[in-house]
Amino acid sequence: MHKGLPNEGGTQIFGHQxxxxxxxxxxxxEVVSEAIxxxxxxxxxxxxxxxxxxLTRGRxxxxxxxxxxxxxxxxxxxAREALKKLAPRNYTGLAAKLVExxxxxxxxxxxxRSR
Numbered sequence: 001m002h003k004g005l006p007n008e009g010g011t012q013i014f015g016h017q018x019x020x021x022x023x024x025x026x027x028x029x030e031v032v033s034e035a036i037x038x039x040x041x042x043x044x045x046x047x048x049x050x051x052x053x054x055l056t057r058g059r060x061x062x063x064x065x066x067x068x069x070x071x072x073x074x075x076x077x078x079a080r081e082a083l084k085k086l087a088p089r090n091y092t093g094l095a096a097k098l099v100e101x102x103x104x105x106x107x108x109x110x111x112x113r114s115r
Contacts, residue, residue, distance in 0.1 A: 030061040032086040034093050036070065039079055063087075 033052045040048035055061070055069055070083045 027062075028088045029063055029066050030056045031088050031093070032066060032083075032091050033061075035086055035091060036066075036083060039075065039083060040073075043075055043079060045073075 033056050037048045037052045040051065045051065055065070059065075066086075067084065070080060073080055073083070075083070
């Protein structure tokens with residue numbers, strides 16, 4: 001059985017060392033607002049940026065608040081259901097795509113190889 005090593009500030013969960021950063025990421029529900037804003041734009045909602053700013057800025061944003069907002073949206077073609085599946089732990093925004101587009105894997109030169 002694989003066990004993670006103890007780490008200050010973290011807890012052991014199913015062989016994975018969960019750190020404070022992991023917990024913070026799981027509780028940072030405002031990160032999914034990017035996806036919600038994008039979906040609102042695609043579906044022609046007026047003022048999507050301002051709508052999400054009003055929902056999130058200066059407020060405690062948690063799962064319940066985000067889910068209530070998503071439930072209130074009149075979206076078609078499975079869009080609302082897709083948004084309901086979002087969570088901070090599974091949403092990386094455009095980061096992966098941007099890295100793929102603008103920072104493709106570089107070939108390792110002999111200068112950068114481990115010695």
